Amino acid sequence: MLAGVLLAGLVAVAPPAYAAPGEELHALRTVTGPGGTRHTHYERTYQGLPVLGGDIITHGDKAPESRTLSTLSALSTTPRVSGPAAAAIAAKRFPYKPSGSPRLVIEALGDNDAARAPALAWDVLVTGTRTGGLPTALHVLVDAGTGGVRTTYDDVQADLGHGFHSGDVPLTTTPVSSTSSTRMLADPTRGMFGTYDVDTMRYFTDPDGDWGNGRSSNAQTDAVDVQWGAATTYDFYKQTFGYTLVSNSEYSDGPSTLNAGVHEGDRLSNAYWSAQCHCMRFGDGNGVTTNPYTSLDVVAHEATHSVIARTAKLVYTGEAGALNEATADIVGNLVEFHAANPADAPDYLVGEKVFKAGPLRYMDRPSRDGVSADCWSPTVGNLDVHRSSGVGNHAFFLLANGSGPSAWGDSPTCDGATVTGVGRDTAARLWFHALTTQWTPSTNYADARTGMLAAATELYGQCGAEYRAVQAAWSAVAVTAADQPCP
Known part of the structure; x- marks a missing residue:
């Protein structure tokens, strides 16, 4: 490295x-x-x-x-071919879509070749998906005098990463410069999300695009887990909800500029998101009871805190804080299902890869950890938000999978009723729609129920199967409210 x-x-x-x-x-x-x-x-x-x-x-x-550079001092900077015409030439030549406006440049990439003197050119960026599914961000250099394609280069390289938790995974990185073979761990197809070393405050770079070795003793290995995890989370939000993960300002709808730092602290057994740096930070774990805190569900969890800060802005205390934590846990598991990575099989456990003695939290029956709440009570908001989040986690599990034995656990209900789940995808859509259209900074569990019923009404109609499932799931964790009566 x-x-x-x-x-x-x-x-x-x-x-x-x-x-x-x-x-x-x-x-x-x-x-x-x-x-x-x-x-x-x-x-x-x-x-x-x-x-x-x-x-x-x-x-x-x-x-x-x-x-x-040869003949550069006499080179004209007035184009004879327009930018739109250059974009049309690139689009005709390659089966991708132009992105942004063409940029006027001096193309001297072949300056050492006597037959290719520098020339005024349009740098046209075209994006799409190559054969095999790999994305492309192809720069097409169109001669601004003749309209011929001088050369091309791609911002997307099919790098390979070897993560501690994720195993061997593809990475999309970017060249340090247009003339360098060295790659930087920043993704041009996902808003230039990048991972850096907290100790040096430098983005990771690599000369050959083969990152990490699967062992935590290699500084790049944890960065591979985080970079791939963030890319997977980005794709989950985009493909599932049409939502772009996240912008530099929590009030902006621009592309992602969220970054991540690894090797935080001295053998830190934790991870966090901070609004101050608009970044995620991940500890290495102590190596005795904890592994690196860079597993996929943890990365998705921390990234989701930034989404919450941009949408409902749930304050991090009391029941609103519990709902904040539950939402991050829920998305962490949803992203595992989206990835379907054999090295980290999907489940409804939280942090099962980082804590050696067992999961940090359980969604089917949160009290399995001995401290989290399965059911709402008037004092649940006094618990640490990581414990009171059990109520929200339990409600989502019941909404998705129903009560009793399932492939993902054996989930009881607080009212003794039987709950029939609506499926993971529908439950996710209901939860996210409530988060983005109904919940506010002070939303408590009762308000969350009301907001999800409003979301169910908007998405599926009032008193339909989804509406009734939301009612049943929240009632099953002892969260009740005066709902609109159904026939």
Whole structure:
């Protein structure tokens, strides 16, 4: 693994010496090698346009020297082919859809080839799915003078990760630069979600796209679990609810810029999401009673806290906090079912891969852990939110699977009634619709029931099977309310 990419704080170097009018060099990043040598990467512009293939790297305190690209100083920056025309050329050439606006650049990727002099070009991004299901984010460089396709390169590389919990999984990463084979653990197809090392505050990089080795002694291994887990969670929200996981601002509907840090703390047996850094952080576990806190359900759980902060904003205390935790637990398990990863088989357990003695929580009968609540009571809100969340977890399990023995556990009811489940997918849709359209920061369990009945009415009609199942599931955990009577 390379030393890493600094997220901020570039080291100052001597001013660059320019060799051609109109050229400028811009410091991009500094990497510090094992011996302390600083390697500073510069990008080049010409007449304000990016020069693809014009990057240089300096070593130590040496000032950068611009090497003049052949014929660059006389190159016109006025295109004869328009941006929309270039996009049409790319779309005709490749079976993908243009994304965003074409960008005018100097294409010098073949500068060492005498037959390919630098040229003004349109950088057209087209996206889609390749044969075999792999996504593509293909840059098509269309000559701005002739309309010919000069070259292409893809932001999506089929990397392979070896996780501690997830096993061997595909990763979508991004090149450090357009001319580098080094990959950075950031996903251009999912809003540039990236994973970094908390100790160095650097995104993980790799020279060959083969990440981690499945053992926690390798620093990349935990990052593989988190990066793949976040990608899987992103896909779950997008494909199940049409929802984009999450934006830089909890009030924005933009693409994901949530990031994650691994190796948090000193053998920390925990994970968390923070609104302050808009990030997830994952501990390594103590190695004795706990494994790394990077399993799929834990990653999805923490990512869901950011979704809650952007939707219902359930305050993290009392019954609202319990509902917050239950929602994160529920999605953690839903994402396991979505992934269907043999290395981490889906279930209705929480954190079963991280705590060596057994799951952190159980959804079929939460009291199996000896401290969580199966049923609502007037004092349930006084419990720690991770314990009072049992009421919500139990209600969801009953709504999805029904009461009594099932493939996922043996779930009792607090009122002795029999509950017939509506299935996991329908239960998920009901819960998420209530979260995003009915619940507010102070929603308690009784309000949650009312909100889910409103969601059931909107989605499936009042007093239908789904509506009655919601009633039965909440009543079965002792959460009652004055519902609209049904015939």
